[in-house]
Amino acid sequence: MTLDDTALPEDDLDGHTMTELGDYLDRGRLPVDPSIENSAACRLALAGMTRIRELSWTALTRQSALDPQRDDTWITGLLDTIKGEIKSGRDVPISHSDPSLRLSLTEAAVRGIIRRAGDTTGGIVMGRSALEGDVTTRGAVIRIEVTASVEYGRSLAATADRLRDRIRAALDDHTELVVGEIDVTIDDVYFSEEPRS
Amino acid sequence: MIDDLELSRRLTSAIRAVPHVTGVYPAQPILEAAAGAIAVRLALRVPDVLVDIDRAEGFTTVSAHIATSAAAPTPETARAVGELLRDEFRRSHEAHDALPGTDPNDTLAINVKVRLVEDAGAFGG
Numbered sequence: 001m002t003l004d005d006t007a008l009p010e011d012d013l014d015g016h017t018m019t020e021l022g023d024y025l026d027r028g029r030l031p032v033d034p035s036i037e038n039s040a041a042c043r044l045a046l047a048g049m050t051r052i053r054e055l056s057w058t059a060l061t062r063q064s065a066l067d068p069q070r071d072d073t074w075i076t077g078l079l080d081t082i083k084g085e086i087k088s089g090r091d092v093p094i095s096h097s098d099p100s101l102r103l104s105l106t107e108a109a110v111r112g113i114i115r116r117a118g119d120t121t122g123g124i125v126m127g128r129s130a131l132e133g134d135v136t137t138r139g140a141v142i143r144i145e146v147t148a149s150v151e152y153g154r155s156l157a158a159t160a161d162r163l164r165d166r167i168r169a170a171l172d173d174h175t176e177l178v179v180g181e182i183d184v185t186i187d188d189v190y191f192s193e194e195p196r197s
Numbered sequence: 198m199i200d201d202l203e204l205s206r207r208l209t210s211a212i213r214a215v216p217h218v219t220g221v222y223p224a225q226p227i228l229e230a231a232a233g234a235i236a237v238r239l240a241l242r243v244p245d246v247l248v249d250i251d252r253a254e255g256f257t258t259v260s261a262h263i264a265t266s267a268a269a270p271t272p273e274t275a276r277a278v279g280e281l282l283r284d285e286f287r288r289s290h291e292a293h294d295a296l297p298g299t300d301p302n303d304t305l306a307i308n309v310k311v312r313l314v315e316d317a318g319a320f321g322g
Binding site for chain 2: 034039044088091106113116176
């Protein structure tokens with residue numbers, strides 16, 4: 001995986017760069033680098049990068065042949081999005097009957113849950129996600145905004161509905177957020193191995 | 198008597214044994230964590246002291262940052278870790294003499310922060 005970013009370490013990646021992480025993935029995460037594997041931010045980025053690779057390899061290969069410049073822009077945009085999502089952000093509380101226990105998820109972890117839910121939906125490559133509202137107050141209703149690229153030939157409305165359901169179920173499983181609307185914007189279409197008729 | 202370094206080591210190890218915990222990350226303030234990360238990178242230190250124990254003016258805060266597996270609901274895993282830290286910390290005070298300058302009756306706060314929810318079966322840490 002080649003990335004067009006600076007070679008300077010980034011604060012949010014615990015001293016690593018996206019290029020280093022891409023190279024590390026290329027090597028099959030071997031030899032194990034403890035400074036990467038023991039960094040939550042690096043592992044969050046690796047998870048997103050791995051799913052991009054697994055999900056869209058065929059699409060990337062095809063689109064590369066059709067329009068290499070567009071492919072570069074697309075993949076660079078996705079990686080920039082992942083890089084932006086690893087900032088810890090706000091703390092999302094988890095309740096406990098003992099007030100001495102203060103439990104929370106980071107906003108980055110929640111964005112990771114949303115990304116995984118979308119990327120495992122099928123026919124979708126997730127773009128950006130945002131949590132709108134007061135996620136730090138238990139019981140407050142929040143709104144989710146996501147963008148996604150959809151495989152050519154799929155019904156946009158049905159795919160968006162399926163994505164909403166997946167995200168809502170994942171957030172119900174792994175957070176105590178009260179999710180109101182989930183706004184899905186389909187901002188791109190990609191081709192699978194063979195275009196659907 | 199055990200010191201806070203040894204207690205942190207024990208708590209770190211105990212958290213790793215909690216089902217569906219896939220990683221433990223440094224919970225120290227950023228500068229200490231940065232120094233620790235450099236030490237790890239230079240292979241000077243094994244990352245086994247990752248739970249932060251802060252004692253100040255009658256208040257003790259125990260903090261842990263973790264990764265969990267998506268195979269189980271994250272709130273359940275976070276609660277299990279929080280309860281483990283609370284119980285182990287209290288047990289350590291009962292089993293050992295209190296450290297000089299510390300009081301076992303200090304107000305205790307346990308902070309558990311989930312920084313990553315990983316795919317079930319993802320690479321372990």
